[in-house]
Amino acid sequence: MFTPSDDLSPGESAASAIVIDGLYKAYGSVSALSGATLAVDAGEIFGLVGPNGAGKTTLIKAICGVLKPDRGAVRVLGLDSGRDRHAVRRRLGYMPQEPALYEDLSPRENLAFFGSGYGAAGLEQRIRDSLEFVGLWERRDDPLHTFSGGMRQRASLACSLLRDPELLILDEPTAGVDPTLKAAFWEHFQGLKQRGVTIFLTTNMMDEAVRCDRVTVIQGGRILVTETPDAIRARGRTRVRLELAGGVIREAEIGRYEEELPRLLTDYGLSGEVRRISIHRPSLEDVILSMIENRNPDG
Amino acid sequence: MISNLNAIAVRINRQFLRDRRFMALSVAVPLVLMLLLKYVLNSLPQLARLGVHVSDYSILAAAFLVHFLAYVLSTIVLVRDRKDGTLARMFVYGFRRREIVLGYVGGYSTIAAVQTAVVLLLMKYLFDVNLLADIVPVALTMLALAVVSVGLGVFISNFARNEGQVFPFIPLMIVPSALLSGVAIPIRNLPAALQWVSYVVPLRYAVSVLAGVVQQRQSFFSRLTPFLTLLGVGAALLAGASLTLRERE
The missing domain is CATH 3.10.20 (Ubiquitin-like (UB roll))
Structure with a gap:
């Protein structure tokens, strides 16, 4: 699934899904990222852990190329996330922090709308696959405002799976989700990992951080450490x-x-x-x- | 480009069709306001002695209504799109700025068209003004006005973080439109300084077309200058509005 690119930057291995190098971003006088550097391997579940306001969402927006960093480089799937952002976005799935779907529309209509952005070829089948994967196919035609918070999150996850992504970017995917559903989400994530999908997620919950292959701790826009959860624990x-x-x-x-x-x-x-x-x-x-x-x- | 634009317009109309309350309001609000206008004007018999015909004002009031509703709605919907994250999702899922802005225009034009139809029917039955002969210029002007309204709405949406913050911007647009566009007071009766200010009030150009065609029985072609100006203002606002979207497409 992952195709290495010819023009790798120094220190970037062909197996890196995301390479972030010295990223700075300030909103006015408030700096959101101050020299963040990290690399995510292809095929791993990578957790970005930090308190609210640590710079997690800013980092995610930079990866998706929605936000222009002040300084530094972001390479995603071997491409420049700024210059080649459309090529990058076609290959990644993005689940924002809010459900970010239309309340008056059904899951099927929402997915059909967002899925059409990069062309509608084979869309019907992919909508069905995505909704079946999250267990919402039965409720496909009910308007979203009749859904519980957890079901909305599942619909949002289905939307991020539409393009059969190589890389899945999830911004606090289980915020406000009950423990049973959270477990179901992690089964989904493990299932996607088995298929070779790289998962990059943010969380401020430690019970989730321990389930990641590797974890980066971010605070005040700076990366404190990137290691396996066990190695981080051993530092204590x-x-x-x-x-x-x-x-x-x-x-x-x-x-x-x-x-x-x-x-x-x-x-x-x-x-x-x-x-x-x-x-x-x-x-x-x-x-x-x-x-x-x-x-x-x-x- | 066209298919994405269409997807957005269809989505907006589908959302409105689902929202029963909104549907009812968008028909009821023009109805109530037009009725109010009729009875207020009828209760002032001195107006007739001054040579003011109630029916003359109905089409201008209708234009004002369409302009106002499209402006407020598009601002609120775009603010909500930004707040709920759907705007960012649209960008990440391959929609471009111009597709989003034009898609909104498409969506609102349909709504404005429905409202215009309601208003024209009301004018026939309430004011006994039959606009069938002028339907083309009236429809084109209303459409151009809807474009202007959406452009303004997208622009203003950048200054509000939530729906509540849209409200202070409503009088900012309504009051100059009501006082300086010629809807209520002929522009030539305004002080010279305000006559100059009126050039930046988009509704002025719509009023100029509609008053000419409907009230003074002029041909649409003789009113082409204000009509094209209105279209130009709309295009400029849309171009400006799409640049003010802070997100990187």
Whole structure:
């Protein structure tokens, strides 16, 4: 599905679906992106995590070529997202933060409308495939204002799948979606990944971040870290609490506890005095929140 | 280009057909306002002594109504498109600026045409003015006015973040249109400075065509200058409006 391009920029591998290099964007005096740099591999589920106002939507708009960055480059599927934006848009699916569909129209009419933008060839079949994929085919002719919030999100996801995209850009796809439907959405995402689709999504929910193959943490328009969720979690400090004989308590913070814990314990000769060791491993959410608070991931 | 433009116009009309309340209002509002006009003017018998014919004002009031409704509606709908993210989605899904702007014109022209038809029928039954003979110039002028209204609407929509913020812009357009276009007061009776200002009020040109053709029984060709000016203003507004859309197509 993914076709590598001949003119790759330095540092860009043929397997990169998105390469963002030193991106700056300011709205008046407020800067939304300050030198954001990251690369998304083809075929992965990539999460952009950060608080509201961190620059997530601005980054997405730059990827779709709707927004012109002040400085820096965005390459999507081997193409320049600004200059070649129409070629890029034909190959990507975009799901905005709001449902972004017309309330008075049915899912089928909405998809037929948006799908016609780049030509209507084979559209009927693709509308059917997309609506069946999200389980809305039965409700295809009901106006959207009769739908629940979750159904609207599903209709919006179906709309983003219309062109059988190689790259799916999802801006907070599960915001306001109940846990059952969220699980269904993630099944959809995994199903799309199996088909070779690259998924780039934003979220501010950590239970979603852990499901991504890799995660970038963005704060104040700057990228703090890009790693697998496990690697990010491993950056957290482990708090160790020793309960010694006679009720004495000793607390310490260590990095990689597998290596550092024995070292810590040699102070005590690993004697029988150590009754119990309890370890609190930070959750991904703890680590990311402390990064955002401190802006200092290595402590 | 044409198929995308058409898709937008069809979509807008389909939305309006679904919206029963809007459908009822778009017919009822001209009806009520025309009735109001008739009874207010009829209750002022001194007007007749001044040589003012109630029926003379009906076509101008109709033009004013179509202009006003198309302007307000297109502004609100575009603001909503931007707020709901459907405008951004249109861009990402391959629609171009000019297709969007012209598609809106297409959609609103249909609505304006329906309203014009309602108004013309009302004029026949309320004011006993039969415009069948002038149907072509009247329809063309109303259409040009709808283009101007949508152009203004798209332009104004850039200054409002939500539907509520559209309201301050309504009197900004309505008051000059009512006072300086010749609908209520002949332009030659205005102070010289305001006569100059009236040149930037688009409704002025529509009034000039309609008053000439309907009231003074002039031929449409003798009123071609104001008609073409109106069209030119519409085209310029549309071109300007499509450039003011902040999104990158």
